Amino acid sequence: MASKTSARLAALTVAAVCSAASTVVLTSPAHADAVRVHDIQGTTRVSPYAGEQVTDVAGIVTGVRGYGSSRGFWMQDPQPDADPATSEGVFVFTSSTPKVAVGDAVTVSGTVSEYVPGGTSSGNQSLTEITRPTVTVVSTGNAVPAATAVSARSVPRAYAPAGDPAAGGSVNALPLRPATYALDYYESLEGMNVQVADARVVGASDPYTELWVTVKPWENPSHRGGTVYGSYDAQNTGRLQIQSLGKPADFPDANVGDTLAGTTTGPLDYNQYGGYTLVASEIGTLESGGLERETTREQTRGELAVATYNVENLDPSDDTFDAHAAAIVHNLSSPDIVSLEEIQDDNGATDDGTVAAGRTVGKLIDAIVAAGGPRYDWRSIDPADGEDGGQPGGNIRQAFLFNPERVSFTDRSGGDATTATGVTKVRGKAALTLSPGRVDPANPAWEDSRKPLAGEFVFRGRTVFVIANHFNSKGGDQGLTAQYQPPVRGSETQRHLQAKAVNTFVKEILGAQKNADVIALGDINDFEFSDTARILEDGGALWSAVKSLPRSERYSYVYQGNSQVLDQILVSPSVRHGGHLSYDSVHVNAEFHDQISDHDPQVLRFRP
Structure with a gap:
């Protein structure tokens, strides 16, 4: 396989195409008639506001990323609408270290953009962002919206809808059906605060503070605690990547079959190295599954x-x-x-x-x-x-x-x-x-x-x-x-x-x-x-x-x-x-x- 390290280093050298953010601290409330986060996210994968300016979008800061090439913060509207297809969270790309903290109530004005991790040639989905933002801190110390539980019950069995032939097989314009397809479900939570509980590890920790868990431990299980990929038609829908939100020293050294006991919580991101990713501000306690390296038997004299x-x-x-x-x-x-x-x-x-x-x-x-x-x-x-x-x-x-x-x-x-x-x-x-x-x-x-x-x-x-x-x-x-x-x-x-x-x-x-x-x-x-x-x-x-x-x-x-x-x-x-x-x-x-x-x-x- 190609070196993942070299690919990562190359990716990190790519400059972001957005200007630095500005932050203003006020005490007045947001405008009542402002566009809301769920309006921006819409009911498909591409925002109906893509390329447009939005003003005074309100939310509570749920996570801050002050490192890497994608600096910014996630915010979530504490007043959701009734449509399960529309996410209440969004990433605000600041390019420089954000001047906000988790729990800040903010309003954001900027341009709605659809960023494709890995570039358009990768075929990846896009991540809805607000770019070139002006950020106003309205108040601090607010409760963060409760994390949505991602579980075996909530993730559908079907993986993805078939793409639209008229769009070259793309699913971007299809209405999201989060109760039917796993990828639609994850997309409906893009940018929101989510959590998994007692999640079994199905992909060991790597040098980039990443691992993979499943919320469906019974889904095509291996005999050693993993999830077997056995068919193009039987995707494993319970898999989710976990990254650390700026705490690499605290990231567990996990093997397949281990468990992240308790809750692992953070914003749901989308990146080029695995798609939907829970960027964890809180990681469950590692419980060993006791996995040991195998030894095969010795061949006999005639074998x-x-x-x-x-x-x-x-x-x-x-x-x-x-x-x-x-x-x-x-x-x-x-x-x-x-x-x-x-x-x-x-x-x-x-x-x-x-x-x-x-x-x-x-x-x-x-x-x-x-x-x-x-x-x-x-x-x-x-x-x-x-x-x-x-x-x-x-x-x-x-x-x-x-x-x-x-x-x-x-x-x-x-x-x-x-x-x-x-x-x-x-x-x-x-x-x-x-x-x-x-x-x-x-x-x-x-x-x-x-x-x-x-x-x-x-x-x-x-x-x-x-x-x-x-x-x-x-x-x-x-x-x-x-x-x-x-x-x-x-x-x-x-x-x-x-x-x-x-x-x-x-x-x-x-x-x-x-x-x-x-x-x-x-x-x-x-x-x-x-x-x-x-x-x-x-x-x-x-x-x-x-x-x-x-x-x-x-x-x-x-x-x-x-x-x-x-x-x-x-x-x-x-x-x-x-x-x-x-x-x-x-x-x-x-x-x-x-x-x-x-x-x-x-x-x-x-x-x-």
Whole structure:
């Protein structure tokens, strides 16, 4: 996946396009005929006053944000109307640190604006704001309007209405139906003071003082306390992002399955990193769910154990080698073959033409030995500089680790960044022309993306073909809370082409030897129910073994509170039907606040 850190830093450098605010303190009441907050918010996602000046809009300050690039405050009208579709809260963008305090009664004059977090190209919904404000403090120390409880009872089961085809699939102009759709319900509370009670954590705390909770703990639950994303048609409506309102030191280090006991209260915002977000001025007390890192069983003497593990931009300067080694040795029980994704070159993100990764892989192998594991051998192919995407200068690639005491590698020279390996027959059985070799590297499907690495292994006299993959990321796809419903998943186009290329190569192997043992694995960056997976599986050439698990255990990644499959191990018919197949998604990272990678490794055991 693309680096979230770099995206955040880039976002924070974007200058706001509004002038500084002015504040006047008076004691006279607001004008009785002024436009009210619910008038501004209206009954759709876009304000009927967008682009217009409003005068003396009254409200009580419920939260103040004096940091970051979106400084301002939330205010709420203590005299609501009777329409559940109209929010009583609104954000006032001041650009500089606001000169108001929670509990101030204010009137605000300014321009109503619709701000799209992430820009219009993101497809996100817009946030209704009052910009270029003149703020008048009428009185101080007032009671803040009572927080609206967001609960399992209040959030509808349906996620979002279908967008208007005449508007390109946008829901912006549709009347809000907060009793019918979850996204409409959250929109009807935009800017208001809300709270959740005893909310279970479904997305661990991250470095940006964010976490995810659910108000519906029974909604598609994982066996470890999360919420499983199992279908495009079954969105998890109870998820809500929690941020801290200026108190990062007090933000809990939460894991999936923990609970924020008591109430978590604050204004409901909308941002580009997860949509509707409760910006908490009060956070519930963290109660541990006791989540522990999993350990898979050791393979038996006759089983071949093959794993995939995305080590998240690993380079020699990282301090995670010992932790990764411990995970491989102790949690994965030292698999015979490990496909590593996101191995960076020997100087990481320094962009100086370096492409070799011997230091990176060698440091990991040494750490594995120090942790009590085997001394793995390894194979890989250096990419052409800057051609495989990922962090600029990092030249990420896949690499095979293998235990030479248990498995041997069949070397056939000539593989490089641009030369394709092929399939031939040797003594009536399939063989690779290059091993290690790259699969169809000139195919446009791999433009600015990682090319698959193929290798030929032998275990107890049986040849096993392994294809290590790292497909195109989901970067640029519209979010689940986008204004376009259903959201557009533009990144799928390239993954579909990549899946076709791998499927074609596997069929060439099976065409040469019908009962060949083939494993295609790695960070597929797509779900087991996706079209990408179906194309990989086309014609029965492969089958995603994660589907052998109960639905509550099918995940390797947690994104926006959804436990989901991105990493997969797919197998040919002889592996699937040969008996004794065992699959494990080993949860050591994705659910934890102190993760060393954002991916969980996967392990397949079978008898070739």
